Each structure stands twice: as C-alpha cells, then as structure tokens.
C-alpha cells in the first residue's frame with residue numbers, strides 16, 4: 001500500500017478490517033442488477049459492527065491524545081453510533097455519556113439494551129432539536145470538567161471532518177479489493193443520515209476510485225441539505241489531510257425518495273428490501289438505514305439510474321440491532337413475504 005496523507009492522521013484500530021466484499025448474485029437478480037456486490041461493513045466487529053467503527057477509529061484516537069476520560073455523544077433511541085461509542089469507551093477504559101433525543105421507551109430494545117450493557121450513562125431529551133442537544137452536551141462537558149474528568153464530545157453520527165476520514169480510508173480498502181476481483185464499479189451506494197459516511201466516500205472516491213459514482217440514499221435529511229452538508233464535510237476533511245480537493249453538491253447523486261414519512265419510520269419498500277436481502281442472501285438489514293438504502297437501490301435500478309450492465313457496490317453499513325426494536329413489523333413482513341412466495345409457487349404450478 002503506498003503512503004497517503006491519510007496515514008499521517010492518528011487512528012486507533014477498533015474495527016475488523018478489511019471487511020469482506022461479497023458478490024450478491026441472487027439479490028442482484030431480484031433487483032435487476034446482476035453485478036451487485038455488498039461491502040460488508042456490518043462486519044466491522046466492534047459491538048456487532050457497523051459503519052461507526054471506522055469513524056470512531058479516528059475520533060477516539062483524537063480523544064485518547066487529549067487524555068479523555070469520558071466520551072459524550074448523541075443519537076436517537078436506536079442509535080447505532082451511540083451503541084458503538086459506548087462500546088469503544090469500554091475498550092479504552094473510558095466512560096460514555098449518551099444523550100438520546102427520544103422518549104424513554106417502556107421496554108428497552110435493540111441498541112438501547114446494548115448501551116445499558118456497556119454501562120453507558122443515558123439521558124433522554126425527548127424531541128430535542130440538534131442545537132439543544134449540542135447545548136446539553138456542552139453543559140455536561142463543563143460539569144464533568146469541573147469534577148476533574150476530561151470529556152470529549154463526538155457530534156451526532158461522528159460526522160466531522162475527522163470522523164469521515166474513516167470512510168475515505170474505506171474506499172482505499174475497497175479500491176484494493178475491486179482491483180483484486182478485477183471489477184470496475186460504476187457506482188457505490190450508501191445510506192445517508194448525518195452525512196459523514198457519504199462525505200468520506202466522496203473524498204475517498206476522488207482519491208482512490210475516481211470513476212465510481214457516489215450515490216446516497218437519505219434516511220433523514222432532505223436531499224438538497226444532505227448534498228450541501230456532505231460536500232462541506234468532505235472539503236473540510238480534505239483540508240485536514242492537506243489534500244487540495246474541494247467538493248460541491250454536484251459531487252454525489254443523492255435521493256430522498258425512499259425516506260418515507262421520516263427518520264426511523266419503516267416504509268413498505270424498506271421492509272420488502274429487508275425481506276429480499278434476507279431470503280436471497282441471508283443478509284440482515286435494518287428498517288432505519290440499510291433497508292431504506294436497499295429500497296433506493298431497487299428504485300434506482302427500476303429508473304435506469306443504475307444500469308444492469310454495471311457493477312454496483314452496496315455499502316452494508318450495519319444497524320441490525322435496531323431490527324429487534326421492530327420485531328412485530330418484521331414478523332408481519334416475514335409472514336407476508338412467505339404468503340406471496342407460496343401464492344407465486346401455486347400460480348407457477350398451475351401454468
């Protein structure tokens with residue numbers, strides 16, 4: 001591997017890397033994309049895996065360099081980022097303080113169970129706006145500092161210029177894998193929430209896979225805002241690296257057509273995508289992020305934005321623990337899919 005400015009930035013290994021790049025021919029056939037590949041970032045290892053491990057490698061290295069004793073971060077009640085930050089804190093002998101911007105659920109499920117297992121202190125801020133959460137985190141940091149702790153605040157999703165370097169590095173990893181597999185992906189697609197993953201893919205794409213179109217499927221922000229935000233984070237990250245690159249909203253394709261009624265609310269298309277991935281490849285997606293992203297892949301194939309002749313990489317960014325917070329919906333979808341398959345089989349036998 002040749003040296004790159006990325007190698008000069010401190011990083012603390014937390015993830016199992018490289019994650020596998022796997023062909024997904026049966027899922028690809030179901031979506032009309034025979035050359036579909038899945039980059040298995042659900043297998044990053046840290047506390048059940050997911051994309052945040054790569055960002056945390058850079059963020060936590062910075063926290064350690066500053067002598068931090070407490071990591072403070074935020075997310076929704078089913079935040080994968082909060083869960084993985086709590087686990088990273090355990091790995092480093094730190095404490096974690098999580099501000100979750102939801103009501104406390106009557107029964108803890110999924111990620112929240114794991115937050116508790118990792119011993120994180122959880123504070124709920126129902127319906128808080130991001131600016132209010134930021135204020136609460138800053139106040140908590142001040143209080144902790146007054147008690148002699150050294151707090152380190154990780155903004156929502158770890159989506160800072162430093163955090164997004166994890167995904168620039170991930171594209172370098174992918175570039176080596178596609179080289180080895182002798183494929184030239186025309187597009188790589190990922191779920192977009194706080195935009196740091198997308199920003200990292202844009203920066204990494206520019207540096208290591210310049211002919212691969214970066215495609216984001218929003219699960220939360222409106223498309224125009226996400227494009228601008230990702231471009232800003234990517235530009236800041238390039239300057240952190242000392243690389244003379246800048247980005248604009250035109251540097252990625254971004255769609256919010258599969259977001260549905262809002263963040264964290266499953267859609268029929270996302271549930272169908274989760275069932276398709278499970279039944280064709282044994283892959284576990286989730287209703288908040290990757291299910292919507294794969295619904296987007298299916299939709300873009302139907303629209304012809306993703307061509308059946310092209311190799312397409314789907315970034316599986318993790319999120320499986322949230323599946324268990326939607327157990328009833330998942331059970332219904334599984335029964336519906338089984339019934340549809342049974343009826344299709346009956347029709348086939350009759351013809």
Ligand SMILES: Cc1ncc(COP(=O)(O)O)c(C=O)c1O
Nearest residue numbers: 080193194195196197289317319
């Ligand atoms: C499973 C999963 N996929 C994708 C994302 C989106 O990443 P980002 O917030 O960097 O846009 C997240 C963010 O929390 C996530 O947990």
